[in-house]
Each structure stands twice: as C-alpha cells, then as structure tokens.
Amino acid sequence: MTTVSPDTGVGPLLRGWRELRRISQLDLALRADSSARHISFVETGRSRPSEEMILRLADHLDIPVRERNALLVVAGYAPRYPHTPLDDxxxxxxxxxxxxxxxxxxxxxxxxxxxxxxxxxxxxxxxxxxxxxxxxxxxxxxxxxxxxxxxxxxxxxxxxxxxxxxxxxxxxxxxxxxxxxxxxxxxxxxxxxxxxxxxxxxxxxxxxxxxxxxxxxxxxxxxxxxxxxxxxxxxxxxxxxxxxxxxxxxxxxxxxxxxxxxxxxxxxxxxxxxxxxx
The missing domain is CATH 3.30.450.180 (Beta-Lactamase)
Structure with missing residues (x-):
C-alpha cells in the first residue's frame, strides 16, 4: 500500500465531503461496492485510492466536477474534466x-x-x-x-x-x-x-x-x-x-x-x- 499524508492527502478531503453529506463509512462503502475498512484506510491515508475509486466515491458523494479534478490532482492523477472557456x-x-x-x-x-x-x-x-x-x-x-x-x-x-x-x-x-x-x-x-x-x-x-x-x-x-x-x-x-x-x-x-x-x-x-x- 502507498501511504498518503493524512494532512494533505486525498483521504482527508474525501472524509470532509463524506461528513458534509452526512454519510457513514459503511453507507458509502455499500454504495461504492467497497468495504468500510477500505474507506477508512483511504480517509486516514493508509491506502492510496485508485483514480477509478476516487471518481466512484466522488459520484456517490455528489462532488462537483471542479472539486473532482482537485481530488485527482491531490492524489497524484491528472484532472479528468476539462475547463473550457465558453468563448472557445x-x-x-x-x-x-x-x-x-x-x-x-x-x-x-x-x-x-x-x-x-x-x-x-x-x-x-x-x-x-x-x-x-x-x-x-x-x-x-x-x-x-x-x-x-x-x-x-x-x-x-x-x-x-x-x-x-x-x-x-x-x-x-x-x-x-x-x-x-x-x-x-x-x-x-x-x-x-x-x-x-x-x-x-x-x-x-x-x-x-x-x-x-x-x-x-x-x-x-x-x-x-x-x-x-x-x-x-x-x-x-x-x-x-x-x-x-x-x-x-x-x-x-x-x-x-x-x-x-x-x-x-x-x-x-x-x-x-x-x-x-x-
């Protein structure tokens, strides 16, 4: 497992969104086809989530796409969603x-x-x-x-x-x-x-x-x-x-x-x- 800093990693950010949505780790795990143990490891930085897992959790937490990009960058991945000016x-x-x-x-x-x-x-x-x-x-x-x-x-x-x-x-x-x-x-x-x-x-x-x-x-x-x-x-x-x-x-x-x-x-x-x- 790759450890992510609990202070600056994607885990605390995901935990913040989960708490904002008032969803328990177990409920989120059931929705995302994961386990409460894995969600806990991700949030505490003991496990580095895959890009797919971040996007799956973000979807179930109803995280805006701008913030999904931020989560991916913090986790070391490239942004998934472009930000194209309307006059482009x-x-x-x-x-x-x-x-x-x-x-x-x-x-x-x-x-x-x-x-x-x-x-x-x-x-x-x-x-x-x-x-x-x-x-x-x-x-x-x-x-x-x-x-x-x-x-x-x-x-x-x-x-x-x-x-x-x-x-x-x-x-x-x-x-x-x-x-x-x-x-x-x-x-x-x-x-x-x-x-x-x-x-x-x-x-x-x-x-x-x-x-x-x-x-x-x-x-x-x-x-x-x-x-x-x-x-x-x-x-x-x-x-x-x-x-x-x-x-x-x-x-x-x-x-x-x-x-x-x-x-x-x-x-x-x-x-x-x-x-x-x-």
Missing amino acids: PAMASVREGLVRLLAGYEPYPALVVDGTYDVVAANRGIALLMEGISEELLVPPLNAMRITLHPAGLAPRILNLPEWRADLLAQMERQIALARSPELRTLYEEVAAYPVESRGAGDGLGTGADAGSEGRDRERTPSFALPLVIEHEGRVLSFIASIATFNTPMDVTVAELAIETFLPADRETGAYLRERLA
Missing part, C-alpha cells in the same frame, strides 16, 4: 444552443448564469425587467444576484422582497455547501449585507386605483411556488422561476452553467410581456 471554438454548439433556447423562450424572461451567478447570456424579457437599473450594476460582468438584491437594482421594485431575498440567500447557502466555493461565499456575504428597505402597505403597486386593485386581486391568486412579484412601469408582474442544468456534464464550465427561466404566474403578466416585446 469548441464551445460553439453550446453557445448557439443557449442563444436559441433563450430566444425561443421570449417574450418570457430567461438567462444563463455561471457558478458565481455572472450572467452568460440573457434574452429580451430579462432586458425589459432591467430597464431603469443603475448603470454601475450593468458594467460587465453582470451578476444576477447583485442586480436582483442591490438597493440600486431590482430590489426596490420587488414587492415580496423579504420572501424572495430569503429564498435566494438560502439557494446560495445550499450551493456553498455543495461546491465550497470561496468566490461564492464572498458574493453571498456581499449581497446578504445589502440593506433591505421596509415597504409600506401601498408602496410599489404603482399609482391609481387600477394598480392597487390589481395587486389585491393577485394576492388572492393561489400559487404553487413562491412567485417573484415585481413592479414594472406601474404594472404588477408575477413570475414563477425554474432552474435547469446540464445532465451529466463532462466539462467544468458546462457543469456550472444554470438556465433560469421565469414563467408568468398569471394571464396579465403574459399578456403584458407579449405586448411589450411584440
């Missing part, structure tokens, strides 16, 4: 597919973000919602979390900001636990520190009786998921968000891309978008 010619089909997907979703808003929520691509529906945002937030790279939660961004126009903000921060916390990304942690600490202004009962619903009545009617509309309720030019728009990722990605860049789409939660929102983007 080899990514042409991915870029073109994303652009077609976003365009096909119009007039409804949709965008693609990377692992730290930088906007990779967006359609005209997103551009419509971003009208009036402070120029400082529109300097590339645009960051979806900053644009959404910054006081100079969308936050003042989000009518259910406390609920939507809490949901976004919880989403980021889950991702930090999954990926253990220092960059994502820094972003989380930044956006979580943004001040949240209190909103009066009638604030943000536009002016006039029609806007107020519209807001009250929508409050009575049952929703199957937390909606994003946002004001745009005196109109109240309501969306249900969904997030999609690539299935079994084999590249770090592709693995960290997420496609977020916003489905109108009511007929009025859909009609407004179709009219504006006609």
Whole structure:
C-alpha cells in the first residue's frame, strides 16, 4: 500500500465531503461496492485510492466536477474534466444552443448564469425587467444576484422582497455547501449585507386605483411556488422561476452553467410581456 499524508492527502478531503453529506463509512462503502475498512484506510491515508475509486466515491458523494479534478490532482492523477472557456471554438454548439433556447423562450424572461451567478447570456424579457437599473450594476460582468438584491437594482421594485431575498440567500447557502466555493461565499456575504428597505402597505403597486386593485386581486391568486412579484412601469408582474442544468456534464464550465427561466404566474403578466416585446 502507498501511504498518503493524512494532512494533505486525498483521504482527508474525501472524509470532509463524506461528513458534509452526512454519510457513514459503511453507507458509502455499500454504495461504492467497497468495504468500510477500505474507506477508512483511504480517509486516514493508509491506502492510496485508485483514480477509478476516487471518481466512484466522488459520484456517490455528489462532488462537483471542479472539486473532482482537485481530488485527482491531490492524489497524484491528472484532472479528468476539462475547463473550457465558453468563448472557445469548441464551445460553439453550446453557445448557439443557449442563444436559441433563450430566444425561443421570449417574450418570457430567461438567462444563463455561471457558478458565481455572472450572467452568460440573457434574452429580451430579462432586458425589459432591467430597464431603469443603475448603470454601475450593468458594467460587465453582470451578476444576477447583485442586480436582483442591490438597493440600486431590482430590489426596490420587488414587492415580496423579504420572501424572495430569503429564498435566494438560502439557494446560495445550499450551493456553498455543495461546491465550497470561496468566490461564492464572498458574493453571498456581499449581497446578504445589502440593506433591505421596509415597504409600506401601498408602496410599489404603482399609482391609481387600477394598480392597487390589481395587486389585491393577485394576492388572492393561489400559487404553487413562491412567485417573484415585481413592479414594472406601474404594472404588477408575477413570475414563477425554474432552474435547469446540464445532465451529466463532462466539462467544468458546462457543469456550472444554470438556465433560469421565469414563467408568468398569471394571464396579465403574459399578456403584458407579449405586448411589450411584440
């Protein structure tokens, strides 16, 4: 057996991921077709795992592909997954597919973000919602979390900001636990520190009786998921968000891309978008 240093070897890293996932050595061994004794030897550095074993354990521990590369390097193997920039010619089909997907979703808003929520691509529906945002937030790279939660961004126009903000921060916390990304942690600490202004009962619903009545009617509309309720030019728009990722990605860049789409939660929102983007 080849001994790996217990301080810097792959064993402690695998143990950390296993403990993070709250899986016992026995459970992991059963899933990976191994033995608890062998898992223990790997974690303590008494046994050097094969490349195949590292990838098998990483799969059962749901370790992101970026971190799988790190495990392989620490263990003395070459990285398995490439990290190809999105503007590389080899990514042409991915870029073109994303652009077609976003365009096909119009007039409804949709965008693609990377692992730290930088906007990779967006359609005209997103551009419509971003009208009036402070120029400082529109300097590339645009960051979806900053644009959404910054006081100079969308936050003042989000009518259910406390609920939507809490949901976004919880989403980021889950991702930090999954990926253990220092960059994502820094972003989380930044956006979580943004001040949240209190909103009066009638604030943000536009002016006039029609806007107020519209807001009250929508409050009575049952929703199957937390909606994003946002004001745009005196109109109240309501969306249900969904997030999609690539299935079994084999590249770090592709693995960290997420496609977020916003489905109108009511007929009025859909009609407004179709009219504006006609």
